[in-house]
Ligand SMILES: NC(=O)C1=CN([C@@H]2O[C@H](COP(=O)(O)OP(=O)(O)OC[C@H]3O[C@@H](n4cnc5c(N)ncnc54)[C@H](O)[C@@H]3O)[C@@H](O)[C@H]2O)[C@@H](O)CC1
């Protein structure tokens with residue numbers, strides 16, 4: 001899934017309108033419809049009657065991709081419960097990716113399920129039960145009557161594993177379930193409309209909600225006469241339908257007197273902190289305690305950096321239009337957006353590909369198709385330990401031997417054939433037997449610390465290894481710059497640099513160091529700040545932007561760790577990972593990541609593949625490890641290794 005800036009988004013808008021000839025109003029209509037569909041799905045899920053289900057796409061609260069919100073329908077009539085969810089894809093962890101595939105939805109247990117499973121029916125799942133591609137999970141029709149293409153005929157369970165949809169015999173008919181709410185009586189939504197196109201999207205959504213029987217009131221942030229272009233057309237259409245409207249500042253408005261709020265105040269055209277009526281409406285909407293659905297981005301969010309201005313909407317759901325915006329992936333914006341659903345509005349996805357949008361969400365599909373990673377990690381039936389490569393690790397010191405041990409064990413669990421851990425010889429008696437699978441290579445360090453003279457020994461060891469990881473628990477020592485420079489310039493395999501080895505780099509002018517093989521740097525934000533000569537806060541201000549520019553300028557693969565880790569390549573690509581868990585904020589979790597990446601490198605993945613796939617697997621393992629604990633706060637780094 002491509003991730004765009006506001007400027008890229010505007011260019012794709014323009015191209016669609018000017019080159020393809022699709023009128024701007026058509027895009028806005030699609031946007032309004034998409035927003036309305038998500039609001040209706042929300043109303044249905046919170047038990048307004050029809051769906052009865054409380055389905056949510058993602059136990060971890062993340063959902064990217066159209067249809068991710070589809071839930072299970074258990075009511076007597078479930079129009080579209082699951083049907084809406086029928087356009088997304090989900091992996092076994094419940095995360096949903098991508099437009100056009102099948103969401104977690106699609107389970108219809110109602111007496112009549114229109115669309116439950118209906119959309120599903122084509123696709124495939126891998127052996128691990130993860131489902132990729134269009135239609136993968138859908139197709140479970142449990143209703144007494146199932147209408148719709150792909151509905152699996154009312155059987156108890158019918159899985160559409162790759163097969164074509166089976167039509168029930170006889171006459172069939174389908175309605176427009178995504179825009180239908182059978183019991184809309186209790187719903188009254190306010191649509192907060194700005195005067196730009198974001199407001200226009202909200203106004204278009206209002207008409208569809210009204211059609212679904214939901215009471216709607218428009219709240220204009222500016223005088224309606226000040227709207228122009230397509231937004232003005234939407235204003236007039238809403239007025240012609242008799243949708244009630246008030247103007248903030250002129251009429252009395254109580255934002256708590258509703259069942260939900262559509263935030264269509266500011267979108268990608270927003271500049272700086274919200275001003276005047278916009279700021280007041282945002283603050284009042286947040287204070288209302290009502291559910292907020294944002295159009296495109298939460299108003300007050302910087303669409304590129306993810307900075308939240310004061311004030312910024314705190315949405316439950318953000319219906320992101322056409323392409324995922326960078327600011328929705330970067331904290332704190334990611335926290336203000338709630339569940340993100342990316343919906344197509346008629347701007348071809350190929351535009352982003354063709355124009356070389358540099359940032360992608362790291363999904364299994366992106367790993368497979370853009371990075372060409374074999375995510376199934378197939379082992380050759382005739383493979384042996386030599387097939388899967390040999391990691392050399394230079395790590396650990398007297399006070400931080402555990403970092404080396406964690407890293408080495410993680411490399412083994414990542415599936416490499418062999419791991420040799422080079423460590424100061426004084427440590428040897430203490431770590432012997434800690435991980436019997438490891439090979440230990442003591443280097444001269446009488447006091448348990450590293451010293452500059454060990455470079456030759458490490459280089460000697462590296463000669464017959466497939467990659468080298470340096471840094472976890474290393475400590476600093478006299479002459480460490482020259483020591484690292486020798487490893488950098490003379491190792492004949494990919495190098496991964498972490499922890500204190502990053503701090504050595506930060507103090508060195510390493511731009512002049514020569515290097516023939518790829519280097520992966522894995523800084524956390526504090527280490528990144530030292531590398532880039534800036535503050536941690538500045539690093540966190542726009543992690544994607546910084547990672548892209550640093551990796552390109554220094555010719556390295558950069559793994560900027562932390563929630564939503566960014567992997568950037570020297571060629572100018574970046575991948576944003578969304579696996580992981582806050583429980584992973586624990587000492588040694590980064591050492592585990594370094595081990596995983598080196599284990600993958602040894603198996604022959606290239607540096608970008610190993611970094612991206614390593615980060616992805618590390619996050620998944622962290623999630624699994626967190627689920628095993630009574631409370632995720634109890635998670636420790638070793639648990640992540642065991643969950644690999
Ligand atoms: N063809 C298009 O351009 C499409 C645009 N779309 C929507 O249009 C949005 C972008 O629309 P616009 O470019 O019109 O911009 P916005 O609607 O985001 O906002 C621009 C308006 O807000 C005002 N404004 C900007 N910053 C402000 C601040 N800090 N405080 C108060 N007022 C501020 C500006 O004066 C202007 O009137 C997208 O986010 C999306 O929702 C969609 O309808 C799809 C198609």
Ligand SMILES: Nc1ncnc2c1ncn2[C@@H]1O[C@H](COP(=O)(O)OP(=O)(O)O)[C@@H](O)[C@H]1O
Pocket residue numbers: 499523524561562563564565579580581582583584585586587588589590591592593618
């Ligand atoms: N909130 C979070 N969500 C996802 N991943 C996290 C979160 N907090 C930490 N992590 C991950 O845990 C690891 C911590 O690494 P690091 O800070 O280097 O720890 P250490 O130096 O103790 O090994 C990183 O991979 C980071 O991305």
Ligand SMILES: [K+]
Pocket residue numbers: 198263264265266267294295296297298299
């Ligand atoms: K908005």
